[in-house]
Amino acid sequence: xxxxxxxxxxxxxxxxxxxxxxxxxxxxxxxxxxxxxxxxxxxxxxxxxxxxxxxxxxxxxxxxxxxxxxxxxxxxxxxxxxxxxxxxxxxxxxxxxxxxxxxxxxxxxxxxxxxxxxxxxxxxxx
Numbered sequence: 001x002x003x004x005x006x007x008x009x010x011x012x013x014x015x016x017x018x019x020x021x022x023x024x025x026x027x028x029x030x031x032x033x034x035x036x037x038x039x040x041x042x043x044x045x046x047x048x049x050x051x052x053x054x055x056x057x058x059x060x061x062x063x064x065x066x067x068x069x070x071x072x073x074x075x076x077x078x079x080x081x082x083x084x085x086x087x088x089x090x091x092x093x094x095x096x097x098x099x100x101x102x103x104x105x106x107x108x109x110x111x112x113x114x115x116x117x118x119x120x121x122x123x124x125x126x
Contacts, residue, residue, distance in 0.1 A: 027107070
């Protein structure tokens with residue numbers, strides 16, 4: 001009986017450790033949201049499920065289409081992401097509102113438990 005109890009406790013503990021060890025930060029919400037059409041935003045805000053390490057996290061923004069113009073992707077310079085005091089919100093603000101077009105947001109973050117993820121999504125400005 002003692003052996004079965006010890007085995008059951010050890011099995012349960014290993015399951016908890018395995019679950020915690022496999023956790024990764026996930027993008028919980030984004031503003032502007034993926035595939036949204038918005039009016040002239042002045043910032044991008046990404047909220048993650050875990051606390052982040054500021055120096056290893058960032059946002060890149062590229063304009064991929066402009067109405068009425070044929071163009072290749074154009075990286076938006078001067079995008080600097082900062083981490084909010086909550087440790088989970090990564091935001092980039094712009095000196096002036098974004099002009100009409102389609103934008104691609106690329107992000108990369110490292111959580112405080114050292115897991116790194118990256119992702120991207122697009123949104124439109126009318």
